[in-house]
Amino acid sequence: MKKVFASIITIGDELLIGQVIDTNSAWIAKELNKIGISVKHRVAVGDVWEDIWYSLDEESKHADIILLTGGLGPTADDITKPLLCEYFGGRMVIHQPTLDFVTNLFEHVFQRPMIERNKKQAEVPDTCTVLLNEKGTAPGMLFEKEGKIYISMPGVPGEMKWITENHVIPIIKHKFQLGFIEHRTLLTAGIGESFLAEKIKDFEARIPANIKLAYLPNYGMVRLRLTGYSEELNELNNTLNQQFEQLKQKVNDFLVTDKDLPLEEVVGNLLKEKNQTIATAESCTGGYIAHLLTSIPGSSAYFNGSVVSYSNKIKEEILHVNPLTIKQFGAVSKETVTEMAGNILELMKTDYAIAVSGIMGPDGGSQEKPTGLVWIAVASKSKINVKHFNFRYDRSRNIQATATNALNLIRQLIVDNS
Amino acid sequence: MKKVFASIITIGDELLIGQVIDTNSAWIAKELNKIGISVKHRVAVGDVWEDIWYSLDEESKHADIILLTGGLGPTADDITKPLLCEYFGGRMVIHQPTLDFVTNLFEHVFQRPMIERNKKQAEVPDTCTVLLNEKGTAPGMLFEKEGKIYISMPGVPGEMKWITENHVIPIIKHKFQLGFIEHRTLLTAGIGESFLAEKIKDFEARIPANIKLAYLPNYGMVRLRLTGYSEELNELNNTLNQQFEQLKQKVNDFLVTDKDLPLEEVVGNLLKEKNQTIATAESCTGGYIAHLLTSIPGSSAYFNGSVVSYSNKIKEEILHVNPLTIKQFGAVSKETVTEMAGNILELMKTDYAIAVSGIMGPDGGSQEKPTGLVWIAVASKSKINVKHFNFRYDRSRNIQATATNALNLIRQLIVDNS
Numbered sequence: 001m002k003k004v005f006a007s008i009i010t011i012g013d014e015l016l017i018g019q020v021i022d023t024n025s026a027w028i029a030k031e032l033n034k035i036g037i038s039v040k041h042r043v044a045v046g047d048v049w050e051d052i053w054y055s056l057d058e059e060s061k062h063a064d065i066i067l068l069t070g071g072l073g074p075t076a077d078d079i080t081k082p083l084l085c086e087y088f089g090g091r092m093v094i095h096q097p098t099l100d101f102v103t104n105l106f107e108h109v110f111q112r113p114m115i116e117r118n119k120k121q122a123e124v125p126d127t128c129t130v131l132l133n134e135k136g137t138a139p140g141m142l143f144e145k146e147g148k149i150y151i152s153m154p155g156v157p158g159e160m161k162w163i164t165e166n167h168v169i170p171i172i173k174h175k176f177q178l179g180f181i182e183h184r185t186l187l188t189a190g191i192g193e194s195f196l197a198e199k200i201k202d203f204e205a206r207i208p209a210n211i212k213l214a215y216l217p218n219y220g221m222v223r224l225r226l227t228g229y230s231e232e233l234n235e236l237n238n239t240l241n242q243q244f245e246q247l248k249q250k251v252n253d254f255l256v257t258d259k260d261l262p263l264e265e266v267v268g269n270l271l272k273e274k275n276q277t278i279a280t281a282e283s284c285t286g287g288y289i290a291h292l293l294t295s296i297p298g299s300s301a302y303f304n305g306s307v308v309s310y311s312n313k314i315k316e317e318i319l320h321v322n323p324l325t326i327k328q329f330g331a332v333s334k335e336t337v338t339e340m341a342g343n344i345l346e347l348m349k350t351d352y353a354i355a356v357s358g359i360m361g362p363d364g365g366s367q368e369k370p371t372g373l374v375w376i377a378v379a380s381k382s383k384i385n386v387k388h389f390n391f392r393y394d395r396s397r398n399i400q401a402t403a404t405n406a407l408n409l410i411r412q413l414i415v416d417n418s
Numbered sequence: 419m420k421k422v423f424a425s426i427i428t429i430g431d432e433l434l435i436g437q438v439i440d441t442n443s444a445w446i447a448k449e450l451n452k453i454g455i456s457v458k459h460r461v462a463v464g465d466v467w468e469d470i471w472y473s474l475d476e477e478s479k480h481a482d483i484i485l486l487t488g489g490l491g492p493t494a495d496d497i498t499k500p501l502l503c504e505y506f507g508g509r510m511v512i513h514q515p516t517l518d519f520v521t522n523l524f525e526h527v528f529q530r531p532m533i534e535r536n537k538k539q540a541e542v543p544d545t546c547t548v549l550l551n552e553k554g555t556a557p558g559m560l561f562e563k564e565g566k567i568y569i570s571m572p573g574v575p576g577e578m579k580w581i582t583e584n585h586v587i588p589i590i591k592h593k594f595q596l597g598f599i600e601h602r603t604l605l606t607a608g609i610g611e612s613f614l615a616e617k618i619k620d621f622e623a624r625i626p627a628n629i630k631l632a633y634l635p636n637y638g639m640v641r642l643r644l645t646g647y648s649e650e651l652n653e654l655n656n657t658l659n660q661q662f663e664q665l666k667q668k669v670n671d672f673l674v675t676d677k678d679l680p681l682e683e684v685v686g687n688l689l690k691e692k693n694q695t696i697a698t699a700e701s702c703t704g705g706y707i708a709h710l711l712t713s714i715p716g717s718s719a720y721f722n723g724s725v726v727s728y729s730n731k732i733k734e735e736i737l738h739v740n741p742l743t744i745k746q747f748g749a750v751s752k753e754t755v756t757e758m759a760g761n762i763l764e765l766m767k768t769d770y771a772i773a774v775s776g777i778m779g780p781d782g783g784s785q786e787k788p789t790g791l792v793w794i795a796v797a798s799k800s801k802i803n804v805k806h807f808n809f810r811y812d813r814s815r816n817i818q819a820t821a822t823n824a825l826n827l828i829r830q831l832i833v834d835n836s
Contacts, residue, residue: 013632016457017601017645018448019678020634021441025462030436039434040469044443044460047632051458058476075615075633076622110610117612135810156635158811183435192528194535197493204494214431214465215493216438217574227435260437280705280726286712287705290726294704297780297813305732308698308708308724310717314766318723318736348732362715392553393576395715 001231004176005040006032007059011052011070011080012155015044024069024160031164036178037065038229047077056087056150064148065172070155072138074117081124081141084152088143090127097132098122098139105137131167135159140167149175180233184244185225185260188251189408193217196224200250210236211243219404221256221263256411263407264292270414271302271352278410279348280306281319281340283331284358284374289403304348309340319343332357332369334377334386341377341384352414353379354406358389360398374402378410380417385409419649422594423458424450425477429470429488429498430573433462442487442578449582454596455483456647465495474505474568482566483590488573490556492535499542499559502570506561508545515550516540516557523555549585553577558585567593597649602662603678604642606669607826611635614642618668628654629661637822639674639681674829681825682710688832689720689770696828697766698724699737699758701749702776702792707821722766727758737761750775750787752795752804759795759802770832771797772824776807778816792820796828798835803827 008028014020022044029039040062045051052071059066071080085092099122106114121137124130131140131151136159143150151168153160172178188196193215197204204213210230216223226243230236248258257266271278280289290306293299309315312331316323321339329335340355358374365371372391377384389405391398426446432438440462447457458480463469470489477484489498503510517540524532539555542548549558549569554577561568569586571578590596606614611633615622622631628648634641644662648654666676675684689696698707708724711717727733730749734741739757747753758773776792783789790809795802807823809816 013630013645014634014643015444016447016460017451017599018444018446019603019641019643021439021444023439026433026436026439028436029434033435040464041473042434042462046458047630055459073633073635074612077630077632112610112613115612115616117615158815161812185437192530194492194533197535198533212431212465212495214495215491216432217491223437225432225437227431282705285709286717286721287700287708287724287726288712290705291703291709294706294726294728295814295817299704300728300782303704304729305736306705306724306726306728307736308705308712308726310712310724311722314723318725318765347736364718394579396713397576399713 001177001179003229004037004065004178005063006037006065006067007041007043007063008039009052009055009059009066009068010042010044010155011047011068013046013077016046024155024157027157027161028067028164031169033181033183035169035173036180037172038181047071047079049079049083052080052083053087060148064176066148066150067168068150068152069160072152072154074121074137080152084128084141084143085125088125088127088145088150090125092123093126095122095124095130095139098124098130101132101134102137131163133159133163134166135162142171179229179231180236181227181229182236182240183225183227183260184240185223186244186248186251186258187221187223187256187263188254189221189256191222191254193222196222196251196254200247203246203250207243208239211240219401221404221408224251256408262292263404263411265296267407267411267414268293268296268299268302270411274414274418276351277302277304278352278354279304279344279350281344281353281355282306282308283310283315283356284360285356285399285402285406286310288399289354289356289406292403292407304350307344307347315340319347330369332359332373332375334375334388337375337377338384338386341379345379345381351380352410354410355379356402356406358398358402360395362395372398374398376402376406376409378406378413380413383413385413419595419597421647422455422483422596423481424455424483424485425459425461425481426457427470427473427477427484427486428460428462428573429465429486431464431495434464442573442575445575445579446485446487446582449587451599451601453587453591454598455590456599465489465497467497467501470498470501471505478566482594484566484568485586486568486570487578490570490572492539492555498570502546502559502561503543506543506545506563506568508543510541511544513540513542513548513557516542516548519550519552520555549581551577551581552584553580560589597647598651598654599645599647600654600658601678602644602658604662604666604669604676605639605674605681606642606672607639607674609640609672611640614640614669614672618665621664621668625661626657629658637819639822639826642669674826680710681822681829683714685825685829685832686711686714686717686720688829692832692836694769695720695722696770696772697722697762697768699762699771699773700724700726701728701733701774702778703774703817703820703824704728706817707772707774707824710821710825722768725762725765733758737765748787750777750791750793752793752806755793755795756802756804759797763797763799769799770828772828773797774820774824776816776820778813778820780813790816792816794820794824794827796824796831798831801831803831
């Protein structure tokens with residue numbers, strides 16, 4: 001059995017001028033990995049005929065499966081479809097099921113008249129197999145050439161995901177004999193990447209050849225990932241589990257989770273297990289911690305709510321922080337976040353609370369309280385822990401770093417409480 | 419003068435298994451564009467010697483400038499540095515200024531002992547020009563070969579950005595004679611991509627050859643972008659401005675902004691101009707709208723705060739929604755969001771307010787109120803507008819779609835009020 005490789009080509013000028021961040025190919029890569037396919041390359045090209053053509057030639061050299069997203073819209077800058085028609089030969093024909101579907105969509109869902117341009121969406125090269133798109137107007141298309149398969153999908157994430165799940169994955173599983181790729185991931189806190197590497201040096205030197213170790217540092221936390229490939233799933237899982245156990249023991253003092261979960265889900269799971277609740281009082285993060293917690297399905301079971309108190313008035317009037325505290329110590333202080341944490345816990349009647357106040361920049365810093373200074377308080381009914389940080393990132397990453405560290409502090413408090 | 423092209427190679431297995439979304443290359447592309455450089459390709463490769471090597475060969479064929487990020491860490495999976503040393507010839511030597519800088523960082527900033535592994539960070543191939551990294555331990559490196567330049571930077575965004583701004587951009591401007599790339603972007607709401615294309619068909623047919631039009635649809639809004647390249651900046655700006663004026667007139671009825679700003683900044687600017695304030699009461703978006711508004715520097719001038727009322731108790735006790743309203747109509751209803759909007763406006767003493775309540779999925783939907791149903795209310799002191807939507811995305815995109823539409827509704831209300 002031969003290892004199967006895929007390449008992902010994303011098409012669109014917006015990817016090359018920095019107007020849009022490509023989230024599609026990360027998602028596709030994850031789905032392909034699950035069924036044992038390694039992604040060799042991810043390439044972004046503009047809406048330029050010869051560049052797309054060249055990428056098709058080039059990726060055909062390296063990969064068995066070439067996935068394309070983007071450039072299938074109804075407007076003139078979208079050239080993927082005519083290009084594929086010429087690349088694989090053939091002529092454009094109406095695909096009746098797609099036309100019926102699109103017509104129905106306009107009549108019953110969009111409830112607006114369909115124009116000629118929309119009908120064009122139902123035209124496809126007669127050399128392709130159509131992958132009907134139930135989430136939009138542009139169908140997916142599958143071509144085969146010299147043992148390789150090429151699949152073109154729209155760039156709209158919801159449509160791309162639906163076509164991948166409902167057509168692409170089943171087709172690939174049917175056409176290729178696939179091995180297995182498995183990952184084990186753990187998350188550490190409180191130890192730098194270099195020190196971690198020293199700590200597991202001996203382990204790293206003895207990892208079997210079919211397993212790879214990777215380090216992913218992020219805001220003072222480091223994720224470690226073991227990835228293995230094999231044709232034998234049981235054997236692979238046994239080896240990986242064994243290795244993972246050893247790794248876990250080595251980093252046990254710093255272990256946050258041995259699952260590949262975002263920190264907000266780790267916190268959520270701890271709360272769900274104990275049937276407990278949480279609330280946040282956020283100044284500098286402006287609701288971002290609440291957003292992270294509620295991005296997890298089912299979070300309403302443990303997340304009661306949040307007060308985003310951007311102005312001092314709101315800190316005083318809704319969070320009932322003593323005006324004298326703010327006057328004496330400032331909004332960004334140990335004293336203010338301590339009151340915020342205790343008060344939001346009472347106000348929202350939760351078991352745990354997070355409170356943050358800081359200066360995220362670029363403006364608002366001073367000699368005494370520079371940009372990047374953040375106070376974080378985490379509270380249970382019996383205890384409040386307070387800590388300050390000095391982040392040196394830009395505004396957006398200061399907000400992310402604050403949220404990450406706040407979630408880690410509340411996680412520690414929940415774990416210590418049990 | 420020859421047009422200058424760049425390629426970006428991002429290195430790291432995490433990019434090919436979908437564990438990390440690549441935000442670096444979008445940022446780099448934007449910065450390069452500003453100085454007249456077009457990005458030809460963006461390629462992501464794994465931590466694999468021959469793949470990185472091949473990409474260097476390959477991108478050298480297409481680009482004058484090849485930028486690499488990632489793979490410079492202190493751990494064994496980071497192979498970029500030895501690879502570059504072999505690719506460009508030479509041997510590894512200690513770069514004393516980097517060693518001094520790293521030593522100082524450990525002594526005074528990290529305040530922990532430095533280990534051998536950290537010293538290694540100061541080793542570089544003697545064939546490169548070192549780009550000192552004041553934001554971390556891995557320096558940037560510049561190589562030249564056959565008239566092309568190659569720059570390797572760490573993958574940590576803050577470090578990569580600092581090196582780009584302080585070394586890469588000045589060096590490129592010095593080494594190449596550059597033309598100009600200019601963009602004009604506008605945002606429309608309330609018209610589909612196909613209809614928009616019909617509306618500007620004649621305009622599109624007559625655009626000058628050095629200008630390109632692109633459509634970027636997102637949650638019911640469509641961004642239109644004109645991009646031009648020329649060696650003459652004044653001429654380019656004149657042509658672009660002229661074309662952009664024509665385009666604006668064609669879509670005037672649907673125009674949200676004629677600047678390339680996120681919607682939250684458009685709303686923020688309107689409020690700042692009028693010296694007015696806003697607050698949000700969020701159920702289903704869980705603080706995401708507050709997060710968007712506060713992601714803009716200086717937002718404390720107009721954003722007072724938010725109550726994230728995930729549980730009905732919080733809706734009643736903090737937002738003072740009448741319990742009978744929730745009992746009779748449900749939390750996801752016109753009546754509830756109307757009260758939420760009016761009450762948060764009073765509570766936070768603002769000029770405007772946004773309130774949202776909906777079912778984001780995957781669970782919580784019913785026959786009568788399916789997943790994706792959202793009620794949005796926007797309020798001024800004298801008026802409340804309420805609207806409902808039926809989104810058909812996944813949880814994460816339902817949240818984004820809700821936020822986008824809520825921001826557009828409040829924008830309309832602010833504009834109508836003036």
